Amino acid sequence: MKVLWQALQVVDLLLLAPLISGVIAWVVARIESKQGVSALQPYFDLVKLFGKERLLPGRAGWLYLMTPPFVFTAMISVAVLIPILTTYPLPLGWMGDMLGGAFLLSLAGVLVQLAAFESGNSYGGLGASRASVLTVLTEPTLILVLVAVALEAHSTYPYVVGATIRSGIGAYLEPAHVLATVAFFLLLLVDTGRLPVHNHGGHSEVAMIDEARLVEYAGGDLALLTWSGHMKQFLLYVIFLDVLLVPWGMASGPGWVPFLVAEGSLVVKVLGLAVIVALVETALARLRFWRYSEYLGLAFLLAVLAVVTSQVGGGAI
């Protein structure tokens, strides 16, 4: 039974992930008084890409070839580690903690950057070097947010952290937790390719980051990487919602009824966050490249403050 649920977490990830991007694009289009393409468009795109011919640049080596399946696998592995449907750990849930999940996400990012350099395309290199700068600015914040919530729960396992936050209103409203949540939200916008850093769907060379890294990929390879992009977004949303913001609604026992409730609440929570992100995105303008550090500096310092407030004052807060 538990094994089945674990498999269903991965199925949820695979099936729901493209929907989030579709819903955000649709909401943004509606706010801009446009008709908007269907929220299912990302699925159509994936089907189309899988049907296309696979083309490779002349200098593509083994790294370039293995990156798409490797990145795809990394995303699926993260889904095994984090609480998507249940409050109790599933059989493979103890394989890695939150830092393990963060490492897998970073590993996927680094592989894509190396592959972009290897493709020999100048835009690929440009996108990869920009993405490296962003990685340098975001990773410390991510680790510190995880450290802050881990200090609160005395454990780095997401299941334990969720249980600690559910234990009482005091733990939920604690400054360390509030600051870490806000810092993670600022980070979430950057890591999922949203404004004020990424211009999602924009394909002008001066502003491209994520699209530039994938510029040489085609066909099934591009489909796998695009799908992985959707999945990374879904995973970060789930970590944000189920570990930090609303760790409620997941199944706490066996049986089909709690399972269906958990599925329903997952869809509602994730799509709710997608709508909020769409609203935020329509309200912001893209920052200049040299201003990224100011935005991400705020996120970093909020995370530092989260760690400090949990330690200073003897935890009296």
Added chain:
Amino acid sequence: MSATQAVSSLVAASTIITALAVLGTRYFRSQLWAYVWQSTILAAYTAVVAVLSGHTDLFWAAGVTLFVRGFLVPAILLRVARALPGRREEALIMSTASSLLIGVILVVLAALVVAGLATAAEYPALLAGLSVTLCGLFLTASRPEAFPQLLGLLQIENGLFLVTVGLTPGLPLINELVVLFDLVVLVVVIGVLIRLMTSRLATGNTAVFDRLRG
């Protein structure tokens, strides 16, 4: 942990975030919005304290706070910001990243000081009040432009009000009524000064006055 304490913890974290947000941005509009959020949180906090402590006159204080600090003062400031000469961002002496870093150090300092002064129940309100006050003071001291200096003064005011609501729930109505006139007059006078400055000197930067020193 009691309900009051949980609410003050949340308020402490969110007001500190807004105070740091003002330090971390160089856009006038963003600074103004962060101030509006800070004032709104303050008004909501006052209303919650009114419910929890039973001081019904605090509802008036909450309403007055929301109207004056959350609407009237920002509306005047928005007019001032519009009159600033064609620029949306301020000149800086120190980068926003460095000011943020110093802001965080000030918050930690406040936490260390308050930890020795307050009981567990008073801790969050006193911490937030002191942090906001110190960040406001630092904003006023570190920015060359007149607009953020004014915002710094208003933040100091907010921080002190937060402390009075959190520590002495009976006092804030009188306090708020007295401060209200002070605040509005302050904002109007400094607003007029900034507009005069921008129309005569075509800048909101107080560094131009340095050459007047003997």
